[in-house]
Amino acid sequence: MNTRILLCLIAACVCAFDSASAQNGELALKANDRVTISIGGIPDNEVPQISKVYTISDNGTVNLLHIGEVRAAGLKPSTLQRAIEETYKAREIYTRPTVTVTTDDSATTTRMIYVISGCNKNGPIAYNTGMTVLKAIGSAGGFSPFAKPSRTKLIRNGVTSEINLKDISSDPSRDIKLQPEDQIIVPE
Structure with a gap:
């Protein structure tokens, strides 16, 4: 050659x-990674029920108020953020949610x-x-x-x-x- x-x-x-x-x-998320999900643009009394640290389950999902299991494994944090916002809007639960998904390198699995x-x-x-x-x-x-x-x-x-x-x-x-x-x- x-x-x-x-x-x-x-x-x-x-x-x-x-x-x-x-x-x-951004790295794609995987099972057992920990993510912090914060939400705004919703009733104040529901913010603490959603805004917290989640561990991605073995089946690759996080369980959120009103919408249940949302696939997270394989997605980048910014993609998961958009998916959560769109799900809340599509199901007409919230009209203008603003979601932030962050990872803590020390909290994610090696x-x-x-x-x-x-x-x-x-x-x-x-x-x-x-x-x-x-x-x-x-x-x-x-x-x-x-x-x-x-x-x-x-x-x-x-x-x-x-x-x-x-x-x-x-x-x-x-x-x-x-x-x-x-x-x-x-x-x-």
Whole structure:
């Protein structure tokens, strides 16, 4: 394969991963995450019954006054906020509710990325915002003596991409930002 084509493919993979992770920095919610839901524009006596901290249930929902179970898992906080507002309006419970959904990073369950092989300490690593492939490799104790970083695979949402970490090591600006549940496989 032509080197120029290979470089274009690598650049396309990097751009695809970066654009997917750059969407306003919000992470999708999941079961057992804790969210604070605040509401305004409703009768004062009902505000305390809705405005509080909720833990997303194992089935991915929060239970709200008058509307019951609302799907939260898989949604970003801003999307959940709009869904709650629209549900209250559509069911004609409130005419102009204003909902705010916030997360507290210390209150959300730990999100992980997984280093499968090729590092000195393979296994799950706690995800941090802004974490990159090279930072994850460093957190996993660096490459094992038999690692082949030029054939590293990144698995995200079931899609596998091959990346050459030697190229990224020489140009850190090309490092790929990770998302929770990403898997890194460095062949040995």
